[in-house]
Amino acid sequence: MSKVWRSMATLSNSLSLKHGLFLWSTQSCSLDKLSKRYLISSRSFRRSFSIAASTNFANENREVVIVGGGNSAGYAARTFVEHGMADGRLCIVCKEAYAPYERPTLTKGYLFPLDKKPARLPGFYTCVGSGGERQTPEWYKEKGIEMLYEDPVADIDIEKQTLMTHSGKLLKYGSLIIATGCTASRFPEKIGGNLPGVHYIRDVADADLLISSLEKARKVVVVGGGYIGMEVAAAASGWKLDTTIIFPGEHLLPRLFTPSLAQKYEELYQEHGVKFLKGASIKSLEAGFDGRVAAVKLENGSTIEADTIIIGIGAKPAVGPFEGVGLNKTVGGIQVDGQFRTSVPGIFAIGDVAAFPLKMYGRIARVEHVDHARRSAQHCVNALLTARTDAYDYLPYFYSRVFEYEGSPRKVWWQFFGDNVGETVEIGNFEPKIATFWIDSGKLKGVLVESGSPEEFQLLPKLAESQPFVDKAKLQAASSVEEALEVAHKSLPVESAA
Numbered sequence: 151m152s153k154v155w156r157s158m159a160t161l162s163n164s165l166s167l168k169h170g171l172f173l174w175s176t177q178s179c180s181l182d183k184l185s186k187r188y189l190i191s192s193r194s195f196r197r198s199f200s201i202a203a204s205t206n207f208a209n210e211n212r213e214v215v216i217v218g219g220g221n222s223a224g225y226a227a228r229t230f231v232e233h234g235m236a237d238g239r240l241c242i243v244c245k246e247a248y249a250p251y252e253r254p255t256l257t258k259g260y261l262f263p264l265d266k267k268p269a270r271l272p273g274f275y276t277c278v279g280s281g282g283e284r285q286t287p288e289w290y291k292e293k294g295i296e297m298l299y300e301d302p303v304a305d306i307d308i309e310k311q312t313l314m315t316h317s318g319k320l321l322k323y324g325s326l327i328i329a330t331g332c333t334a335s336r337f338p339e340k341i342g343g344n345l346p347g348v349h350y351i352r353d354v355a356d357a358d359l360l361i362s363s364l365e366k367a368r369k370v371v372v373v374g375g376g377y378i379g380m381e382v383a384a385a386a387s388g389w390k391l392d393t394t395i396i397f398p399g400e401h402l403l404p405r406l407f408t409p410s411l412a413q414k415y416e417e418l419y420q421e422h423g424v425k426f427l428k429g430a431s432i433k434s435l436e437a438g439f440d441g442r443v444a445a446v447k448l449e450n451g452s453t454i455e456a457d458t459i460i461i462g463i464g465a466k467p468a469v470g471p472f473e474g475v476g477l478n479k480t481v482g483g484i485q486v487d488g489q490f491r492t493s494v495p496g497i498f499a500i501g502d503v504a505a506f507p508l509k510m511y512g513r514i515a516r517v518e519h520v521d522h523a524r525r526s527a528q529h530c531v532n533a534l535l536t537a538r539t540d541a542y543d544y545l546p547y548f549y550s551r552v553f554e555y556e557g558s559p560r561k562v563w564w565q566f567f568g569d570n571v572g573e574t575v576e577i578g579n580f581e582p583k584i585a586t587f588w589i590d591s592g593k594l595k596g597v598l599v600e601s602g603s604p605e606e607f608q609l610l611p612k613l614a615e616s617q618p619f620v621d622k623a624k625l626q627a628a629s630s631v632e633e634a635l636e637v638a639h640k641s642l643p644v645e646s647a648a
Contacts, residue, residue, distance in 0.1 A: 211322045212241040212296070214534075215313060217303050218329035218468075219244020221253055221520055222501030224276030224285055225527035226327060227295055233535045237294030241323075243315060245302035246353055249287045252279040254520050256357045257378055257462075258551055261364070261385035266555035271354070280524055305471050308494055325534060328472055328484060328492075328499040329527070332465035332518055342435030347443035349460045351382070363458040364389050371395075371446050371456035373432065375402045377550045378462035380419075384552035384562075386460075387422040394425045394454060396432065396446065406548065406566055406586075406598055414580050418560065422553065427454070435459060465518060467503045478505035481516040488541025489533035490526060498534065500526040509543045510615075511569060521547045545614055546596075565607050568596030568614030575625045577634040585631045587620070587638065594620045594638060599631065606635055618642050 214230070216223045223242050227250070230236040244250075252274040259269035275284045283289070290297050298315065305314040306326075313321040334350035337343025349360045364370070364386065372383045375397030386393045395402075401412035416426055431449040438444030445453045467483040476493045478485040484499040486492055486506050492499055501523040508515040522544060529542045548566040572590025583601035587594060594617060597610050618641040628634035 211324075213239040213324045214241070214327065215321055215323040215325075216240070216242045216327045216329055217244075217313070217472075218242075218331055218501070218503075219246050219248070219250050219299075220329060220331045220501065221250060221276055221279075221523040222329035222331070222527040223327075224250030225280075225524045226329065226500065226531050227290070227293070228277055228282060228285065229528050229531035230535075231293050231295075233531070235535055240294075241296040241298065241321065242290070243298045243301065243303055243313070243321070245300060246355070247300050248354055249285060249290060249297065250276040251354070252276060252520065253353075254279070256351055256354065257381040258385065259554065260354075260357050261361065261382065261388075262555045263364075263389050266388050266557070277524075279520060303471060306474070308474060308497075311496065324496065326497045327530065328475070328497065328503060329501050330468040330470060330472070331502045331523075333468045334461070335464045335466055337432075337435065337461055341433070342437065342443065343461070345435055345437050345443040346441060347456075347458055348435060349458070351378070351460070351462070352465075360458075360460065364391065367391055367458040369394075369456050370458045370460070371454060372460050372462060373397070373446075374462035374464075375399055375428070376405070376462060376464070377403060377548075379460075380415075381550060381552055382460050382462060383419065383424050384422070385555070387419070387424055387553070388555040388558070390423070393423065394427055394456075395419070396427045396430050396454070398429060398431055400428060406564075406570060408574050408576055408586060411576055411584065411586060414584070415562075418553075418562070465502070467516065469503065472499075475499070478514060478516070481505050481514055483516045485514075489538070490530035490542065491533075498530050500530045506542060506544075508546070509541055510545060515546075517544065517546065519547065521549075545611055547611070562600060564598060564600045565602065565610060566596065566598040567610040568594075568617075570596050573622075575622060575634075577625065577628050578631045583631045585634060587625055587634070589620060589622055589625075592619045592622075593617045594641070597638070599635075602631070606631075609635060609639060612642060613638050616642050 216226055219242060227236065227242060230240050251271060255269045255274045262268040272284060272286050275286055278284050301315040301317045301319060303313050304316045311323055313323065334352045336350060347363055351357055351360060370386050370391045370393045372379045372395045375395060379395055380402060383393055383395050401407060401409050402415055432446055433449045434447045435443050436445040436447050443456060443459055445455050447453050472484060475497055476485045483503045483505040484492055486499050486504050488507055490498045490500050490504060502518045504526060505514055505516045525544060532538055545567060546569060549564060551563045554561045570588050572588050572595055575587045578584035586598040588596040594613055597613050599606055599610060620638055620641045624637045625634050628637055
């Protein structure tokens with residue numbers, strides 16, 4: 151292990167969490183002074199590894215180990231490669247049999263029936279989701295990155311800087327990046343959560359099992375009215391199956407949809423043959439004579455037949471053996487600072503599992519989104535390799551795409567940027583597009599647009615970042631989404647509007 155690398159890792163991870171607050175100004179100043187004394191140029195840094203670098207991994211010492219094989223791991227690997235710091239130095243440990251891939255595909259195009267041209271690997275390996283090179287298993291070999299498939303980490307010894315995998319393999323690391331993501335929230339086994347025919351989706355194996363059920367299914371129930379439930383139900387409609395969405399709330403996606411907007415989308419789903427059971431509480435999932443799931447039993451005593459059930463009720467951070475690194479009990483996940491450093495020197499956490507300072511809104515957050523997975527990975531690795539001191543500045547972003555299969559009469563694509571706080575102004579007649587604006591104390595805080603043009607979608611982050619004061623009356627008077635977006639655009643500061 152190079153002394154230079156240890157110095158970089160220790161220095162880059164030297165800030166600690168104190169009473170739940172980060173002392174940005176003093177720590178950044180201190181790090182800046184130290185960097186002048188200890189840091190070396192990128193070129194010299196690379197030269198220092200010219201002898202040690204090897205693609206054979208002859209011993210058990212890894213300079214960097216990434217735990218987790220999801221999007222964050224893939225984007226982190228790409229960033230190491232871009233810095234010339236991957237060959238013979240980087241090891242990725244994952245529980246799946248596949249190289250990192252663009253996970254959102256699993257609840258969208260992957261579930262389309264075979265005659266609707268479903269997505270399949272290698273088509274959606276990381277980093278194609280952001281227009282980057284497709285990182286196939288061969289790509290990792292070519293870049294000298296060691297991949298340990300189907301062998302997740304079982305234990306960590308922080309003092310000795312070692313990891314133990316399920317197979318008993320011992321890995322010694324210099325720097326560790328935790329990118330374990332989330333696991334699907336499950337129904338308890340005692341109420342039928344593990345019955346054959348009950349599905350959860352987090353990986354390709356889960357999606358393949360669901361497809362095998364859909365091929366034989368007659369009656370499908372989707373539990374959950376969030377975006378996962380909406381995506382799965384939309385895909386199931388392509389199979390022409392009897393599909394019902396069950397959720398306890400009053401309408402779909404309450405986090406982003408106003409009641410009137412949700413009503414429009416519920417009508418769209420109903421046109422595709424999807425039924426809704428709102429305000430319902432599930433008591434249990436019942437098995438049939440063959441042991442497979444056969445019905446959903448509700449708290450009111452009624453039952454709904456179902457031979458295939460998909461549970462989409464959220465996720466929880468996959469902390470696993472890393473609890474000792476430092477957890478955030480409020481939002482869950484592993485607590486990090488603005489460079490994704492944990493309180494343990496040399497250990498970082500990125501993606502879904504990281505509880506990080508949401509700089510723009512002054513709060514700690516954990517974001518389960520592919521955009522954050524990408525950006526957090528890139529920021530963390532850049533901070534590790536260059537000792538950058540700027541804090542991660544993430545703008546909350548959401549998107550979803552449904553009914554995109556071949557032959558669908560209406561393909562839907564939402565994008566949302568910002569914060570969903572304050573009053574809402576809804577514009578548009580749903581044909582061909584619609585928008586919602588969130589206004590708090592006169593400031594535009596967030597915008598949701600469906601079926602927008604590329605130019606309109608590019609405007610949304612500018613609006614959410616600038617949070618301009620906007621004339622609510624003018625927005626409400628707009629006769630179209632285009633007109634409303636123009637009102638919002640004109641409210642931007644001159645430098646932001648460009």
